Amino acid sequence: QVQLTESGPGLVHPSETLSLTCTVSGFSLTGYSVYWVRQPSGKGLEWMGRMRYNGDTSYNSALKSRLSISRDTSKNQVFLKMNSLQTDDTGTYYCTRVTTEGFDYWGQGVMVTVSS
Amino acid sequence: DIVLTQSPALAVSLGQRATISCRASQSVSISRYNLMHWYQQKPGQQPKLLIYRASNLASGIPARFSGSGSGTDFTLTINPVQADDIATYYCQQSRESPPTFGGGTKLELK
Numbered sequence: 001q002v003q004l005t006e007s008g009p010g011l012v013h014p015s016e017t018l019s020l021t022c023t024v025s026g027f028s029l030t031g032y033s034v035y036w037v038r039q040p041s042g043k044g045l046e047w048m049g050r051m052r053y054n055g056d057t058s059y060n061s062a063l064k065s066r067l068s069i070s071r072d073t074s075k076n077q078v079f080l081k082m083n084s085l086q087t088d089d090t091g092t093y094y095c096t097r098v099t100t101e102g103f104d105y106w107g108q109g110v111m112v113t114v115s116s
Numbered sequence: 117d118i119v120l121t122q123s124p125a126l127a128v129s130l131g132q133r134a135t136i137s138c139r140a141s142q143s144v145s146i147s148r149y150n151l152m153h154w155y156q157q158k159p160g161q162q163p164k165l166l167i168y169r170a171s172n173l174a175s176g177i178p179a180r181f182s183g184s185g186s187g188t189d190f191t192l193t194i195n196p197v198q199a200d201d202i203a204t205y206y207c208q209q210s211r212e213s214p215p216t217f218g219g220g221t222k223l224e225l226k
Contacts, residue, residue, distance in 0.1 A: 035215070045163065045206055045217040060214055094162055101168040102153035102208065109162050 002026035004034070004095050004107035011113050012085050018112060022078040022095030029053065029071055033098045034078045036069065039109075040091040050098070051078050085114045118142055118209050120218035129226045133195040136221045138207035140188045151211040152190045154183055157220075158203045166205075167192060197223070 008020035022034060029051070036048040049059040049069045057069050068081045078095060092111050096103040119141040128134040144151045150170035155163040165174040167183035170190055180201075182193045194201050202225060207218040 044219045045208075047215050047217070058213060096163075100210075101172070101174070102165050102210065103155070103163070104165050104168075104174070106162040106164070 002097065002105045004097060004105055006093060006095055006107045006110040008093075008110050008112065010111060011115065012089075013116055014086055014114055016085055017081060017083045018085050018089070020080040020093055020095075020110060020112075022080070022107060024076050024078070024095075024097070027097065029073045029076060029078065034071075035096050035098050035103065036078075036080050037094045037096055037103070038091050039094070040088070043091070048080070048082075048093075087114050090114045117214055118144065118212055118216050120207050120209060120216055122205075122207060122218035122221045124219065125222045125224055127224045127226045128197050130199060131196045133193060134197045134201070134223060136192040136194075136205050136223070138185075138190045138192070138218050140190070140209060140211075143187045144209040144211035145186050146211065150186045150190070151209055152183075152185065153208045153210065154192045155206045155208065156201075156203045157206065163206065194223075199225075 003025045005023045012018050033052045035050040038046050051069050051071050059067050066083050071078045090113050092109040094109045095107045097105040121139045152170045154167040156166050157163040166177050166181050170185055171183045184191050204220045204222045206220045
């Protein structure tokens with residue numbers, strides 16, 4: 001069955017770099033796009049960027065200067081790296097599979113706290 | 117970017133109908149495709165797809181959920197509301213990049 005699992009550090013210090021991994025199963029990264037979405041605590045959902053099935057990437061313009069998304073298809077993994085983290089980057093980070101029918105499968109999310 | 121506007125909260129009684137609206141700052145429809153989707157999120161959980169392309173029920177979603185609308189105005193209806201439906205509901209458009217979400221409507225019990 002389709003699964004996405006995010007992993008990464010729960011705590012990042014201000015100005016440091018966040019590195020997250022989304023490991024997928026039940027589908028191929030060359031057949032489906034994977035997006036990253038984040039949610040500040042108690043707030044709404046924000047699209048961060050995407051890794052398309054063909055390897056193309058696209059980023060939220062507000063985060064573009066700090067964000068990089070890549071993948072390793074042999075390991076079924078999509079990576080997110082975001083630098084210069086600040087306290088307002090605290091929240092839950094999700095990866096989600098995308099089709100023409102919406103974001104149909106989501107990971108359980110990883111909570112990231114930015115604090116010294 | 118396309119801005120999606122939802123009311124922050126809606127109070128309903130169990131067994132009644134809940135109607136949640138989402139208004140887009142510009143049309144999210146192309147031809148016969150209405151590129152609006154709805155998600156349910158319970159506290160501590162990831163969002164779950166409920167309705168895709170405005171009116172299509174996602175797999176495994178109960179028939180008491182339905183969606184309608186086109187252009188800029190869309191509605192998610194829950195009828196009848198059950199206790200398990202207490203959650204926050206988000207609309208999301210895929211008409212243009214970047215994909216955007218509404219601010220969410222928190223469904224509460226009267």
